[in-house]
Amino acid sequence: MEMLSAVRRSSVGIGIFAIVTAGLIAITQVSTKSRISHNEREQQARALYEIVPKDSIDNDLLEDTFSFVAPELQGSEQPANAYLARRNGVIETVILPVVAPDGYSGKINFIIGIHRDGSVAGLRVLAHKETPGLGDKVDLKKSDWVLSFNGERKGGRNDSSWAVIKDGGRFDQFTGATITPRAIVNAAGRAIDYFQRHKTELLGDSPKKVSQESS
Incomplete structure (x- = not known):
């Protein structure tokens, strides 16, 4: 019983760790995508206004x-x-x-x-x-x-x-x-x-x- 309980606790811990890790990865991806999009827009704006001054x-x-x-x-x-x-x-x-x-x-x-x-x-x-x-x-x-x-x-x-x-x-x-x-x-x-x-x-x-x- 003690072994089964330990296995269950380990499973729960691993599950929680997996959920937290997946959440952090998702947040990082969204944040990175947003930052890349922002940087691309800034680069694009600079190039456009180099061609036609604001x-x-x-x-x-x-x-x-x-x-x-x-x-x-x-x-x-x-x-x-x-x-x-x-x-x-x-x-x-x-x-x-x-x-x-x-x-x-x-x-x-x-x-x-x-x-x-x-x-x-x-x-x-x-x-x-x-x-x-x-x-x-x-x-x-x-x-x-x-x-x-x-x-x-x-x-x-x-x-x-x-x-x-x-x-x-x-x-x-x-x-x-x-x-x-x-x-x-x-x-x-x-x-x-x-x-x-x-x-x-x-x-x-x-x-x-x-x-x-x-x-």
């Missing part, structure tokens, strides 16, 4: 968004959110999220701002796994390469100059690392093409849902 517009970029579906930019049919920059109520710049699928070490996530006149407001890389010291120069913390997009325009879908220098274009590549900048230049070009095709909808008086155009 004092140059009269709306909140994080709140003024629209949903669109563009597999050619996102690599999937999942909706993504783009951001509208307004001045005096007029949409002056659209910031599109883009995924370059062909980076050296995988996907490269970035945003590109395009002004009403078709010129590039700016480009910022949000996430990548490129090689430190080589491909990671796409990060503004590592080099000012992304600033070379500022003010650039693409002269139509067949503009051969919208490419890295090694491919006959105007954008510098990195010594020993051409794949990474090529991936971003090409993906940025696709974003500009998308903007030009959907310019009327994107620059409308109010946010509209933009779907993939029929092929």
